[in-house]
Each structure stands twice: as structure tokens, then as C-alpha cells.
Amino acid sequence: MAKLLRAENVTVSVNGRKILENVSCSIHRGEIVLIAGPNGSGKSTLLKTFMGLVDHEGRVILDGREITGTEPPERFRLGITLAPEKLRVAKNLTVGENIKIAGDPEHAFSLFPELKPLEDKKTGNLSGGERQMVVLARAFVSRPRYLLLDEPFQGLHKDVRERVIEYIEEYSKSTGIAVVTHDEIEEIFPMSEKICILTGGKVLYSGESRNAEKIVSEMFI
Numbered sequence: 001m002a003k004l005l006r007a008e009n010v011t012v013s014v015n016g017r018k019i020l021e022n023v024s025c026s027i028h029r030g031e032i033v034l035i036a037g038p039n040g041s042g043k044s045t046l047l048k049t050f051m052g053l054v055d056h057e058g059r060v061i062l063d064g065r066e067i068t069g070t071e072p073p074e075r076f077r078l079g080i081t082l083a084p085e086k087l088r089v090a091k092n093l094t095v096g097e098n099i100k101i102a103g104d105p106e107h108a109f110s111l112f113p114e115l116k117p118l119e120d121k122k123t124g125n126l127s128g129g130e131r132q133m134v135v136l137a138r139a140f141v142s143r144p145r146y147l148l149l150d151e152p153f154q155g156l157h158k159d160v161r162e163r164v165i166e167y168i169e170e171y172s173k174s175t176g177i178a179v180v181t182h183d184e185i186e187e188i189f190p191m192s193e194k195i196c197i198l199t200g201g202k203v204l205y206s207g208e209s210r211n212a213e214k215i216v217s218e219m220f221i
């Protein structure tokens, strides 16, 4: 059985408008898939579809099993994590409590030592960048099979961004990782096995990154 998370012929309509149309995209365990495209092309909606957060036509398949229609907590239990997922950061809980929901806080503090002094601080009182580190720490320590990262570098200082890029590379040895990013395409594209480019809710290109250098340099770099 292939170890992959797959969206198959997915169409998402909002108020009669198709914001994804017949999109197929697969993330194999152990690879990085870059999801790219202009603003409003449907990238976040595709990640939400994998997580079970939007109604859609078509199917979602996890490791050979159809999971279409299952709720997000069930998908989390099955090993899918979406970050950031702002709604799920409990602002009235402390940094430590937020991380404990997902996994081992000491593991999180080894990835983001900046969070250790903030352990007892309420997440609602953090800066945007600090909160982003909590979101990413929770995602990494939850040890997902498939990790969906939506603009993971937003608000982070350069040195933290560089560290997150290293973690993505390291974790992708055992995890399927999809990354949506605007600013860090130059860094993530060379690390990625595959790229899915969306425009206007449709797939413009989906395939191996090594065959996509021309289109990526024309569109994004």
C-alpha cells in the first residue's frame, strides 16, 4: 500500500464560485511538496481540504483508505496536522499547556529555545512571531505522518526561519510535508521532490520539481 495523502479531483465551491476545480495532489511519506501559486489561487483551501475543514466534491485518501467526509479531529488522530491553524491555538492557555496538547514540551523547547522562558505565559499575550513558533512547535512535536504547513515563516526572524527550513528537511525523512509559501520559494523549491502550482483554483503544473525549474523561475523567482 502506497504511503501517501491524496486529494483526487477535488472541487470546492463557495456561493456558486469554484475556488478549487478538479484539483488532484499527492504527498508521499518522506517527501516535500511545494504548493505555489498567486494570491487567491486556492493554496490554503487545498491544505484545508486535506485536513477536512471544507466541504468539497472529489475524494481524499490517506494511506490507501478513503477519509472523505471525516472530521478534522479524526484526521489529526490519523496523523494529519495543519499549521498554522489559528483557531486551534488556545489563547487563554499558556505556551506550555498549548504544547502539551500535542506532545512533549521539552522536545518543543529543544526546537525553539526561545519558547522556554515563555512557558508560563498565556498564548494570547505573545507577539505574532512567538505565537507562530508555538504553532510550529506543536506541529512538529505531534509527530504527524503528514504535515501541512501554510505560510510557516510568517512573522519569524531570519535565524528562526533558517532553523525551520532545517527542521522541514529533517522531518521530511519520515513525514510527508506540504508547504505553502510565497517568500521562501527559493529555499523550499530546491528541497522539494514535487511542486503543485495552482492558478485560479486549477492545477497549472503538478509534477517533479526537477522538471519545473523553468516555470518556477518564470513565475516566482
Ligand SMILES: Nc1ncnc2c1ncn2[C@@H]1O[C@H](COP(=O)(O)OP(=O)(O)OP(=O)(O)O)[C@@H](O)[C@H]1O
Pocket: 014, 019, 037, 038, 039, 040, 041, 042, 043, 044, 045, 046
Ligand atoms: N470561506 C470562504 N468564503 C468565500 N471565499 C473564500 C473562502 N475561502 C476562500 N475563499 C476565496 O477563495 C479563493 C482562494 O482562497 P485561498 O485562501 O485558498 O487562496 P490562497 O492561494 O491560499 O491565497 P493567499 O496566497 O492569498 O493566501 C480566494 O479568492 C478567497 O477569497
